[in-house]
Amino acid sequence: MQLPRPVGREAASRKYDILSALMAFALSQDKHVQRQILRIMALITTRYNWQRDELTMGQAEIARMWSVDDRTVKREMARLRAQGWLVLKRQGARGRVSVYGMDLNRMLEDTRPAWPLIGEDFVARLDPAGTAPAGQGTSNVVPLRAAPSPVADGSVWAAAQARLHQEDAAIYGAWFHALTSAGLEANCLTLAAPTRFHATYVATNLKERLLRALRQIDPSLRDVRLLG
Incomplete structure (x- = not known):
């Protein structure tokens, strides 16, 4: 599944779909995953340029927004890169911060098990070909875990x-x-x-x-x- 870039007339709905998928997946997981996803959602909603696929933000700024120290930022950003959610586009240098992209398709694929928790309309909109896992209820968390x-x-x-x-x-x-x-x-x-x-x-x-x-x-x- 390849999601079109969230730009143009349908940009707003695509952005909400991505954020909704992240939210639903986070709520179905434990506190560690919830915190990690909350952090990347904070980056997306405050500093991410959807049109250019660029996140330009220094570690000190991220640490302040996340209420953590610089070491935590380095560790968390490394994990997000390892997961494929963050993509390094340009390494930071003296006087210039790193530029990251977001692999939105990877995020959606990894959060796919939680789509049915939002509803059948959400699954049908993101997966019109019907390739999402079958047999998962529309509003019941049990099928996700069973x-x-x-x-x-x-x-x-x-x-x-x-x-x-x-x-x-x-x-x-x-x-x-x-x-x-x-x-x-x-x-x-x-x-x-x-x-x-x-x-x-x-x-x-x-x-x-x-x-x-x-x-x-x-x-x-x-x-x-x-x-x-």
């Missing part, structure tokens, strides 16, 4: 999935169910996520829980790697 129980196939990952599902079915459905095994080498299991955002979130916030479940199945495992 996931079938893991299928036992004798693998370490399947057994770990069963344990994670038993511990917390909601977190399993939101974050672990979509991960697939991509190989085991040197006591490190590689898992593939559907998006870079998904992989980054699990690696940042859920890796310890994931590794603990894996080691309960196979104590020889030393690490787990997430690919998006």
